[in-house]
Amino acid sequence: MKVIVSHPQGNRNVRAIISAFDKRQQLAEFDTTIAVDEQSVWLQLLPATLRTELLRRTFPLNPGMITSHPLREIGRMVFPRIGLKSITRHEEGWACVDQVYRDLDRRVAGRLADLVKKQNINAVYAYEDGAMKTFSAAKKLGLACIYDLPIAYWETGRKLMMEEAERLPKWAVTLGGGVKDSAEKLDRKVKEMELADIIIAPGSFVSDSIPAWAKDKEVVISPFGSPLLQGENKNQTSSPQGKLRVLFVGSMGQRKGLGDLIEAIRLLDTNMVELVVMGSLLAPLEFYKEELPGLIYEPGRSHDGVLELMRSCDVFCLPSIVEGRALVMQEAMSQQVPLIITKNTGGSDLIIEGKTGFLVPIQSPESIADKIQWFVDNREAIPEMGRKAQKHAATYTWENYSTRVVESINNYLEKI
Structure with missing residues (x-):
């Protein structure tokens, strides 16, 4: 079994997944926006805040297994720093988060047919808001579609957020895109869910939010891992005199x-x-x-x-x-x-x-x-x-998280 994984940033949970597939020699390719070598001299020439952000874009893979599509993500990171905030405006800006996700989705979808010819690929693994084009192309090629849903499905989230806007109107300004998403964006989310064969959820709140019409899909619940203990333990007493x-x-x-x-x-x-x-x-x-x-x-x-x-x-x-x-x-x-x-x-x-x-x-x-x-x-x-x-x-480890996800995917693919 071989799988292509795509995600614009490569968060800690994404790293765990690609590492687990790679250890099993099942990762065909990881597509992302920016991937850097932490030893690169040019990183030292950048402002400290930008350098720190880029250093989060290192991945535990052979560089040959990573394909980068950096242009819009670089724009998202740089333009607001020089006062061009309109370029990252929600859904509309050329380098907004939504366009970064959609651009990566289009590029992965456009390469799938050629990749399938070169490798024995069985599945694609993509994340909410960045999966529709990839899944559509994968279906035409007979590939399984694995959908990682990191937050409650939009219908549940939107209902709760609208309640909050009414309950605490003063705080509505802080609700962000959840109450501003366009009909087009919400339709993309629906299509992604429709095309998914397997849904990955980090907990019961997310899995419970999956709509009734999608409940018959394979759902894998696997909680994230905890960080290893770093630094010193806390003091063992909490002073009753202090706040x-x-x-x-x-x-x-x-x-x-x-x-x-x-x-x-x-x-x-x-x-x-x-x-x-x-x-x-x-x-x-x-x-x-x-x-x-x-x-x-x-x-x-x-x-x-x-x-x-x-x-x-x-x-x-x-x-x-x-x-x-x-x-x-x-x-x-x-x-x-x-x-x-x-x-x-x-x-x-x-x-x-x-x-x-x-x-x-x-x-x-x-x-x-x-x-x-x-x-x-x-x-x-x-x-x-x-x-x-x-x-x-400490009972929640990244090894357990990724092992459950990857083994569940393998078991599913063996049955079809």
Whole structure:
């Protein structure tokens, strides 16, 4: 069996998949936008922020197995830095995220017939928003189509996001593309799902969102892996005299429930809790400061820096409304930080209630406030909960994630 995998950026989960196929000598090719050699001298000539971003585009493969299509992605990275933001406007800009995905999709589809002639290819593996053309071409060639759905299917996501725009209109500006997607983009998502033979989901929230008409397709649920423990363990005591530090990491919008978390802090009305937020701003910083004057905003930093920040906090809270499976939850657990999350984060299996953290309902600042107050009242329990969280997170490995996905695909293809 041979498979072609495509993804514009190559996130951690993508790396795990291509590595697993490669180890089994089943990877025909990996198509992406940018792939760099971390030893390249020219990287040292770039500004530090751009260099750091490009260094994320290294892959654990022989360079001959990678085909790059970099032009639009370079535009997406560079043009906003020089003030040309219109070029990356949602769906419309030449170098917007949607056009980056679609361009890669078209290019992979255009090469498939020639690749099949050269190699014994059985399947293509593509991700939401970047699969329609590839899958259409694959069907004509008799190839299986593997569809990785990293976040809840659009119908579920859109319904919940529209509810949020009505429930918290002040936060609607932070909902982003989820409520602005065009009919054409949504139609592409439907066609991708229709063409898929196998659907890969990172958790039950995503798999449950698959529409009824697609439920008879092969669905593989495999949770992401956790990072290995890095740096030092947290201090083993949580001082009852200091403020309880509640951490939120992620894009700073209501899709991730930040409005509910801020309202929960306001409901507590205590100087014993401080909210620390790190992530991309979806509104001016003043907007968040008006909502919660005491909010502590932390700018982005290296991955090691993020883990260090996590170790300085007592509790991690992510009350997401729509998610796939937020890796940041397992990162926090790996640093001995217990959780307060919703099931819509995709991480309900991470919670052993009262042991590794707590589950709360979506759209419920009162429930969030109640659990934060529990931590305030039970500071002595936090170190042990942190250790249990770390131990539980360690049971989720990238090896297990990729092995389950790849073996399920192999088993499916053997049956057809």
